[in-house]
Structures are given as structure tokens and as C-alpha cells.
Amino acid sequence: MSEWYYLNGNLYPSHREAVLPQNRGLLYGDGLFETIRVYRGKPFLLNLHLERMLQGAEILELNLWAEKKELEDAVMQVIKANNLTGGWLRITLTRGTGAKGLWPSNNPEMEATTMITAGHGAPYSQEQYRQGFRAALVSFPRNENSPVVKLKSLNFLENILGRREAQKKGANEGLFVNQKGNLTEGTVSNLFATCGSKLFTPPPEDGLLAGITRNLVIELAKNQGLEVIEESFTPYFLLRSDEAFLTNSLVEIISLVEVDDIPIGNGKPGELSLKLHHSYQDYTEKGI
């Protein structure tokens, strides 16, 4: 982590812990987060990340003390204090501190905790992109009806357990299958598969976080003349596809070359995935 972090209006040195033991983010995972890439000192697609976070805060009925403009300012303060040119930011929002009971309706004054941490450098290596990712199917089903899977919430235990299973099998990412037997997403990523010039990705109703990278990739693919189809698909379909890839804000786009030790296509990063990754990187150059 970098040198400085932000907490409720102030910057603190990273070695100083300031979140109180009664914080509901810590006690119950009662909150949200966003992870954002920083390119050349600018937070990429910050507005979309903040909008998603504020929508989530409304659904969870968090009592925010910071408006969007204040959050934007806070992000810029963290970038400046850490001299961040290339790297990442994480905004964590919790329901706050205090109030006994699972639903703290007796304490409407409780204010959300806002924390922003940062790190320098690219999160993934060139070697990882050259090799692509291997995935393993997670053994327990994703509940597509759960409200939690649609939010970027602090309730990450299913994802952690899914990732643990994948790593124990020597894979880089775990893929969730929902109760209907359809693939949904990775533990920290969205999933795409290609067949010729058609690009398939599971629809949000299948139980997933509609990633900001996912949405941008859909736009970029359409601009390149690909037909994008948001439709349910099974692990069998994925294994029969020409190419597959995973997306999230940190990794951008990374090829998926294998699932449960079975290669996808020729088992190497595919041309279309690499081409889309190049156009994604061109887009980041615009510094939006």
C-alpha cells in the first residue's frame, strides 16, 4: 500500500490504524467498495465507479456524509498525497460505527465511514497476460436471486472461498455457476466467450456484478463490428468457444486459456481477446 490513506475527511499515514473496532464494515461486512485504476495520475472512469457506489449506498440505505463531489476531491487528494501516476485506488464505504443490532434502525444518525487506500504500479505482469489465466469451476452454486451478488459489497466470503478452491487446483480464477447451471462470473471478474465474430457474456439476471470494464468492453466490441450477445451459457458452451477472456478494472482484459485443465481453443491467448485488450488500452490513453 502507498504512504497515505483517506478516512472521513482526513489523510493519515498508512501505518496508522484508525477504523474503530465497532465499525460495521469490520463486524458484518456491512458496506461497499470500488477498485479503480489510475493511469498517468488520473482515476479511470471515476464517475462510473462513484455512480455505482452511490446507487449501492442507496439500496443499502447507508447514511453518507460525503456527496459525489467530496468523494471526487478525496480521490484526488489521495492521488496527490501519494504521488500516484500509475496504480490503483480502493474506496471502501461502510455503514459506520456504533449501533447495536443487525439492522440499526434505532440510530439513524450513524454516518457511513469512507476510506480510500492506494497502491503504485500495474497490478498484473506482462508474463501473466502472455500466458493467460486458467480457471476452475467453483463447487458451490451462485444464488442468482441474492441481492448481494449484484452489488460490489464487502460480503466477499463466497468469492474468497471460490478463489481458495481455484488456487488449490493451481488455477488463477474461480468461475461461479448459478443454480440453473449457467456460468455467471469469476470471483473478481466478468466472463466473455467468443464464437466467430460473436461475443457472449452472461446477463446480470444470472447473478453477477455488471462490471464497469464489462460494460466498456461491450461498447468497444460493438464499435469493432462484433455482435455482442448477453445470454446465459453453460461451462460446456465455454469449453467449446473459440476464445474466452475475463475483465475487471485492475486486470483490464486477460485471456482465459483453460477451465478445469481443459483448454479453450488452442489453449493460448486468442487474437480477438488481444485485439480488444489493445483497444481497451488505447481508450485508457484518452485519460477519461
Ligand SMILES: Cc1ncc(COP(=O)(O)O)c(C=O)c1O
Ligand atoms: C465479483 C466481481 N465481478 C466482476 C468484477 C468486475 O468489475 P469492474 O469491471 O467494475 O472492476 C469484479 C471486480 O472486482 C468483481 O469483484
